[in-house]
Amino acid sequence: MPEIPDLAVMAKNLEKRLVNHTVKDVVLHVSKNANATENGFYALVNHTIKSICREGKDLHIEIGDHILALRLMLHGELRLVVAEFPKFPIFELDFGGMRLCLTDFQSQARPILNPDPVVVPDALDVSFPFFHQMLERKKSDIKTVLTDQKNIRGIGNAYADEILYDAGIAPHSIANKVPAEKLFKSMRTVLIQAIERIGMLDPDRITVENRSFMKVHLPDKLQTPKGETILIDKKGTRKSYYVKSQSVYK
DNA sequence: GAATATGTTTAAAT
DNA sequence: CATTTAAACATATT
Numbered sequence: 001m002p003e004i005p006d007l008a009v010m011a012k013n014l015e016k017r018l019v020n021h022t023v024k025d026v027v028l029h030v031s032k033n034a035n036a037t038e039n040g041f042y043a044l045v046n047h048t049i050k051s052i053c054r055e056g057k058d059l060h061i062e063i064g065d066h067i068l069a070l071r072l073m074l075h076g077e078l079r080l081v082v083a084e085f086p087k088f089p090i091f092e093l094d095f096g097g098m099r100l101c102l103t104d105f106q107s108q109a110r111p112i113l114n115p116d117p118v119v120v121p122d123a124l125d126v127s128f129p130f131f132h133q134m135l136e137r138k139k140s141d142i143k144t145v146l147t148d149q150k151n152i153r154g155i156g157n158a159y160a161d162e163i164l165y166d167a168g169i170a171p172h173s174i175a176n177k178v179p180a181e182k183l184f185k186s187m188r189t190v191l192i193q194a195i196e197r198i199g200m201l202d203p204d205r206i207t208v209e210n211r212s213f214m215k216v217h218l219p220d221k222l223q224t225p226k227g228e229t230i231l232i233d234k235k236g237t238r239k240s241y242y243v244k245s246q247s248v249y250k
Numbered sequence: 251g252a253a254t255a256t257g258t259t260t261a262a263a264t
Numbered sequence: 265c266a267t268t269t270a271a272a273c274a275t276a277t278t
Binding site: 137139 | 267268269270271273274275276
């Protein structure tokens with residue numbers, strides 16, 4: 001469930017700890033979602049980590065001339081271990097002693113070797129004109145548009161709620177009717193502030209997410225920190241959390 | 251022990 | 265045809 005802010009902090013911390021480490025071995029425990037066989041991933045062996053960054057909801061690890069993408073999906077977790085063997089292993093990189101393990105109790109997380117270059121812009125890279133034009137073309141609700149990775153990458157259910165709350169826009173508003181500039185600004189400030197916040201709360205974070213500072217995506221609470229009543233909108237099995245003062249644009 | 255949480259894929263509907 | 269909506273999947277934790 002990590003979204004942009006958690007992944008950004010994770011990428012930075014992993015890079016700090018792993019850059020210049022050389023891959024000595026790889027193990028593919030669950031192959032059903034991978035885009036290569038274990039043999040394929042052996043191409044990474046004897047190559048050295050150059051950089052680690054976030055791309056949408058994926059982590060990209062640059063290893064020699066290859067890119068190893070890790071997609072955490074709902075419950076993927078990363079752990080740096082020496083002697084432990086975490087439950088639900090999916091994939092691991094062995095640096096000779098220390099290992100980076102990707103685990104997922106639902107077996108949905110997956111490693112992707114040399115992923116196709118993406119054409120969809122990231123939520124923190126997209127220009128305002130592109131974002132504005134994208135919204136103009138969409139007649140579905142803004143919450144769905146923001147979380148659809150084919151439109152912009154990196155935003156999930158939780159941060160979409162936080163962004164719309166910050167922008168004062170109701171989640172069921174029609175995408176091409178909402179004030180695009182306001183939404184664009186909120187998207188950037190919410191995400192950037194969350195990255196700073198998580199960096200301070202969890203300076204060594206490499207796994208799971210921190211949502212302790214969220215203002216409206218609070219499934220266990222009835223009110224926001226400001227005392228507003230939290231409303232819930234169900235779309236299928238997905239829930240949006242919002243407050244009455246968020247304007248509905250139709 | 252039923253309800254919960256949600257990213258992605260595929261199928262169906264508009 | 266293109267766009268949008270719905271259903272299916274996966275399962276530990278509460």
